[in-house]
Amino acid sequence: MKKVLLAQPIHKSAMEFLKQHAEVVLIKEGNLDDLKKHLVDSYAVILGTSIKFTSELMDVAHQLKIISRTGVGVDNVDVKAAMQRGILVLNTPEANSLSVAEHTVTLICALAKQVVYLDDQLRNNNYGARRQYLPVDLEGKTLGLIGCGRIGVMVAQKCIAAFGMNVIAYDPLLRTAPDGIFLNESIENVFKEADFISLHIPLIKSTRNLIDEKLLSLMKPSAFLVNTARGGIVDEKALAEKLKNKEIAGAALDVFSIEPPDIDNELLTAENIILTPHTAALTQECTARVAMEAVKGVVDHIHGKIPKFVYNEEGVS
Secondary structure, three states: OOEEEEOOOOOHHHHHHHHOOOEEEEOOOOOHHHHHHHHOOOOEEEEOOOOOEOHHHHHHOOOOOEEEEOOOOOOOEOHHHHHHOOOEEEOOOOOOHHHHHHHHHHHHHHHHOOHHHHHHHHHOOOHHHHHHOOOOOOOOOEEEEEOOOHHHHHHHHHHHHHHOOEEEEEOOOOOOOOOOEEEOOOHHHHHHHOOEEEEOOOOOOOOOOOEOHHHHOOOOOOOEEEEOOOHHHEOHHHHHHHHHOOOOOEEEEOOOOOOOOOOOOHHHHOOOEEEOOOOOOOOHHHHHHHHHHHHHHHHHHHOOOOOOOEOOHHHOO
C-alpha cells in the first residue's frame, strides 16, 4: 500500500477512510524531524497550516506525488517547487466556505453590537455601559468585499438576506457582478464608502500588506475591518495605529501575519478589536468535511483518478 503521511491529526471518519486505501503514518504536529524521516518514502502528505512545506522538504521526499492541504490556502506550500518536481498540490476550496462565511458574519454582528466590549464592562460592574449607545444597526449599512469569490458571495448573501445590507465589492478578476452585489472598479472607493470591509482574497505576492496605511486612512471613522482570509494581507502595525488613535471604529481578525501572533503584537492590546485564533474553518462539521476532501483527493490519485481539486494542475505534466 502507498504510504500517506499526516502532518497533524485529522477527523476520525477521514482517518478510517484513508486507512482502507493506504498505509497511514501520523506524526506529532510541528515535528520537523519526524516529518523528514517519514517523507523519504511517502507517496502523499496531508498538510495543515503548522508546517511550511519548502523545496528543502521536497528534496527529502523522493517518492512524493501529492501534497494535500486541509484548507483553501496554499501559502505554506512552495507551489513552484512542487511544480518543478511534478508534485500535485491539492486543496479543499469548497469544504470550508460555509463555516468561514458564518464566522465572518458573526464577527460583523459582534462588532456592530459591541458584544465583546459590553460583556467585559458588565463583568467589571459597569452596567451603565449600556448608556454609551455604542451598538449600531446593520439594516441599510454598506458591506464592502475585497474579493468576491465563493466565501465573499456567501457573506454577501447572508448579510443581504438577514440584515438588508447593501453590498459593494472590488475584485479585478470578475467582469460581471454576482446578484445583489455592486462591483466597483476601485479598491479605494470601497474603503471610502463601506461601513464594514471584509477581506476574501488569497495571500500572494501582490496582496501581501495590500491593506496598508493608505487604504486604512480612507475608511470612515465609523467603519470596521474584518479579516478571515490571511493575516499577511493586512499591515498589522498600520492597523494597530489606526485602532489606537480611534481613526476607525474597530476591527475583527481571525488571521495574523505570524501565527500564533507574537506576544508583543500591538493588536493584542488594542481595545476596539475582536481576535480569534484562526478558527473560522474549525467548526466540528467543517473539520470533518475538510479532512474528508483532503483524503479523497489522495485516494483518488492512488487509484489512478484525477483529484477533484488540483491547485497546480496546469504546471504539472
